[in-house]
Amino acid sequence: MLEWDIRKLQILRTLREQGTVTATAEALRMTPSAVSQQLTNLAKQLGVPLLEARGRRVRLTDAARLVLRHAEAVFEQLERADAELSAYVHGEVGEVRVAAFSTAVPALAVPAVRALRATHPGVSVRVREAEAGEAYELLAGGEVDLALSLAAQAPEVGDGRFTRVELLADPLDVALPPGHALATVEGLRLADLAGESWIFGGSGPWSDITRGACEAAGFSPRQGHSAAGWTAILAMVEAGMGVALVPRMAAVRRDGVVMRELGADRPVRHVVAAVRRGSEAGVAVGRVLSALESVAGRLARW
Template sequence: MAEWELRKLRILRTLRERGTVTATAEALHMTPSAVSQQLTNLAAQLGVPLLEAQGRRVRLTDARLVLAHTEAVFEQLERADAALAAYARGEAGQVRVGAFPTAVPALVVPAVRALRETHPGVTVRVREAEAAEAYDLLAAGDVDLALSLAAEAPSAADPRFTHVPLLTDPLDVALPPDHPLARAAGLTLTDLAAESWIFGGSGPWSDITRRACERAGFSPEQGHSASGWTAILAMVEAGMGVALVPRMAAGRRAGVVLRELGADRPVRHVVAAIRKGAGEAPAVDRVLRALRRTAGRAA
């Protein structure tokens, strides 16, 4: 099988277009002797004569038919150049995003929709993960960008990550509609100290609920354990207890009253994290910017 060299094939194609070695050399910023030498080498590699003398000039032999087959190669190379240029401008590429459950519908999905309109060549692959797990995935290289909670972040001195604050998400209290405090004025977390609380037995939401209540001066009595918002809100609706619910959480229920708390209102801080230096990747930067715009609207 012949060895193909694109540079020499380009010279051959230019000779076909320009007609003379001199014109070819001028077009390619080469000397005529260099053009002749490259074409002689190409003929030797292909095992067929490419040029034949015609007076003081040369012309291509019928072996120029090789160009009919190489045009497809040149076309694909042009496409590759265009794809690389789009990638370099952040207009194409794949970004893997790890996000905790409530961030997926509230932040990631709207950001992906916006990117489809502005940068359809950027593909986002979403992986749902708990807030702490998102950092493990990021450190392992399994995702390119992680959405998590500041409370779950490694130390700010950790040299592996760059953190980007996205929003402060207030926590509201979910009450059954017939609860005596469902419409009380100036409701605070302390007013609910004697309630039966619904939250997970472990994990970030358990920690957030316990910390919020402890800052308000009491330790919450856990009446039921659940980690999914559908289960938690269903139990609240049934009058089985109360729960803290992040405002950006999906799955609100008509039979649940969500009340904003007063002075002791707890919040959680949502952050994005990337590996140090990864923000220089244009596609990652595009996704991060889309998430920041979405978070700004959500806030």
């Protein structure tokens, strides 16, 4: 029987995700030469070539991809074993590290932490604000245990590294200046705002969400001003400089701004939680997921 080395398989897996030996070394806090040596040794142990040169980069061979396809099941089982052992040793005691995007921190993570303090005080939650790209790198690298993100920015459902949990369809409301002609119109639709000047970021997820929602309603938004923070966006709306979409979950309210629910074409953004596949069996992680689902359920009834 072949000799399988879990650590070396993890290095090969990370190389697949990072694309280069240098990036793999940085992600694993190793030197590039150590990464290369470990992969060379793994290839000798397995008796098959794992890498082939392509310019200054390397690519995985078909044999390497076959090895990783089977290794994913091993990694998942090890996560389950780690989770069950943790539950055996600690019972209801444990720490769960959560990475969450900005509006998810006050709307989801903080209420979940408060609820757990009352129901399961032995479960400690450490929250770290991080947007999706960073959050999933931290999750894959084992530096956090759970990531909260928008579904559009999460890894695909078929990504074998993670288990995704759908949490919430967060409605988007429209922010209008108080004297706006549509501020009191019944059954306001997003399409009614096609001729307005819009305020949103020049790039990034909120720009994509605003543009996508408006285009789904049949028009391309005319960007009058660019801002990323809710304080700046709502200050501009209050000054009559334009209108903006605001996520309900952000719970942002400002005197001098009229927040209106939209009618039939109301857009939403979907929020998900993700954990490393298999780790959801852990008692502490399961408690945090349940708390987040409970908070999300209350938000969904707004």
